[in-house]
Amino acid sequence: MADKETVIGVETRISGEIRGDEDLVVKGRVDGKIHLSQALTVEKGAIVQADVDVRTLVVAGTLVGSIVASESVHLQPTARVVGDLASPRVMMEAGAAYRGRVDMGEVEAARAAVASRAVAKPAASSSEAAKTRPAPPRVAATPRTVAPVASTTKIAPRFVAPPAGDRTAAAPVSAPPAFPRVAGAANSAAPAWAKKKIRRR
Amino acid sequence: MANTVIGSSIVIDGEITGEESLTILGTVKGKISTAQSVVVEAAATVEADVDAQTVLISGKVTGNVTAREKLELRPEAKMVGNAKAPRIVVADGATFKGNVDMDV
Numbered sequence: 138m139a140d141k142e143t144v145i146g147v148e149t150r151i152s153g154e155i156r157g158d159e160d161l162v163v164k165g166r167v168d169g170k171i172h173l174s175q176a177l178t179v180e181k182g183a184i185v186q187a188d189v190d191v192r193t194l195v196v197a198g199t200l201v202g203s204i205v206a207s208e209s210v211h212l213q214p215t216a217r218v219v220g221d222l223a224s225p226r227v228m229m230e231a232g233a234a235y236r237g238r239v240d241m242g243e244v245e246a247a248r249a250a251v252a253s254r255a256v257a258k259p260a261a262s263s264s265e266a267a268k269t270r271p272a273p274p275r276v277a278a279t280p281r282t283v284a285p286v287a288s289t290t291k292i293a294p295r296f297v298a299p300p301a302g303d304r305t306a307a308a309p310v311s312a313p314p315a316f317p318r319v320a321g322a323a324n325s326a327a328p329a330w331a332k333k334k335i336r337r338r
Numbered sequence: 339m340a341n342t343v344i345g346s347s348i349v350i351d352g353e354i355t356g357e358e359s360l361t362i363l364g365t366v367k368g369k370i371s372t373a374q375s376v377v378v379e380a381a382a383t384v385e386a387d388v389d390a391q392t393v394l395i396s397g398k399v400t401g402n403v404t405a406r407e408k409l410e411l412r413p414e415a416k417m418v419g420n421a422k423a424p425r426i427v428v429a430d431g432a433t434f435k436g437n438v439d440m441d442v
Contacts, residue, residue, distance in 0.1 A: 143348050146341030146358045153352010153368055159345045169352055 147182065163198070181215045188251065194224070196233075203251045223248070341374075346381055360390075362397070380414050393423070395432075402436075 142160050145151060149165040156172045163183045171177060171185070176193040179185050183198035194206040196216040204210065206224035214232030223240040341358035344350060348364035359374040362382040369386050370376060376390040382397035393405040396412040403409055405423035413431030422439040 142343070143345035143364070144341070144343045146356065146360075148358040149342040149354065149356030149360065149372070151350060151352060151354050153350060155348060155350050155352075157345065157348035157364065159347045161345075161348070165342070165356065 145183075179216075181213075190248065190251075205248045205251060221251075223251075344382075378415075387419075 142162060143157065145161070145163045145165045145167060147164045150168070151166070152168040154170040154172070155161065155167065158174045160176045160178070161171070161173055162178045162180060163185055164180045166184045168186045171187050171189045171191065173191045175191070176195065177189060177191040179194075179196045179198040179200050181197040185199070186201045188203045189200070190205045192206065193208045193211070194204060195211045195213065196218055197213040198215070199217045200220070201218075202220045204218075204220055204222040204224070206222075208224070209226035210222060210224040210228065212218055212227075212229045212233035212235060214230045216230075216233040216235070218233070218235045219237060221238045221240070222235075223242075225241055227239060227241055229235060342354075342356060342360045344360070344362045344364045344366060346363040350364070350366045351368060353369045353371075354360065354366065355371045357373045359377070360370065360372050361377045361379065362384060363379045365383045365385075367385045370384070371389040373391060375392040375394065376388055378384050378393075378395045378397040378399055380396040384397065384399045385401060386399075387401045388399065388403045388405075390404075391406045392408045392410075393403050394410045394412065395403075395415040395417055397414070398416045400418045402420045403417070403422070405421075407423070408425040408427070409421055409423035410427040411417055411429060411432035411434060413429045415429070415432040415434075417432070417434045418436060420437040420439065421434070422441070424441055426438060426440060428434060
């Protein structure tokens with residue numbers, strides 16, 4: 138494994154596909170697809186518009202796309218996430234903004250579903266729709282087969298934030314208890330909709 | 339130091355653009371464009387056109403490389419493609435195939 142972890146810096150943008158077997162930290166921007174056997178961390182100020190298939194996912198920034206995490210998903214207070222989510226363990230902290238469907242059951246089934254949907258009709262997949270920015274994500278990734286239960290307020294009680302000890306244990310590899318980067322400057326890179334539209338509902 | 343690092347087990351297929359330095363230990367296919375330096379480490383493989391201020395190659399690069407300041411091929415470097423830079427350094431042991439344009 139690498140002696141350095143992989144970091145996509147603040148001023149860097151990648152469009153395309155990223156695959157690998159090590160931890161990835163995104164501070165800048167990634168559009169496309171991310172497929173890792175390890176952890177993905179989307180830091181505060183980072184923007185990821187991609188279908189994500191990883192082991193553990195920690196989000197403090199903005200993420201739009203279908204998410205499959207074979208181990209856990211941790212949405213930190215500054216997270217803004219739009220897209221369906223499949224993972225056996227899901228943690229959402231107070232302040233995190235999320236819209237989409239959550240599936241805490243069979244990850245493999247969800248993974249297959251995402252894959253087949255991407256092949257069958259890419260134009261209709263949530264991530265493709267989301268790419269037509271600056272249309273607000275409200276229209277983008279909302280496969281409302283479930284009645285409007287998708288409201289954050291209604292889902293919230295189901296996801297109880299675990300005690301601090303458990304939280305750190307859940308994201309063993311790449312999640313430092315506190316993110317080193319400070320709020321402010323970097324966040325200005327986020328598009329306007331990422332800052333307000335989700336909140337406004 | 340490098341702000342963006344592509345680790346040894348990472349494969350990127352697409353385009354990397356940025357304003358900061360980039361260190362590659364893994365594989366990148368597509369296109370690389372940055373305002374700062376690009377470092378291709380010894381075990382790295384790059385199949386991409388590279389556009390940067392300075393480019394330092396110790397690994398394997400296939401593609402056209404444009405450096406606004408300097409291109410350096412280290413002894414372990416293997417490069418196939420056209421090189422364009424005002425200053426080009428090729429170390430003893432480096433292999434290179436392609437055109438050189440130093441804008442003279």
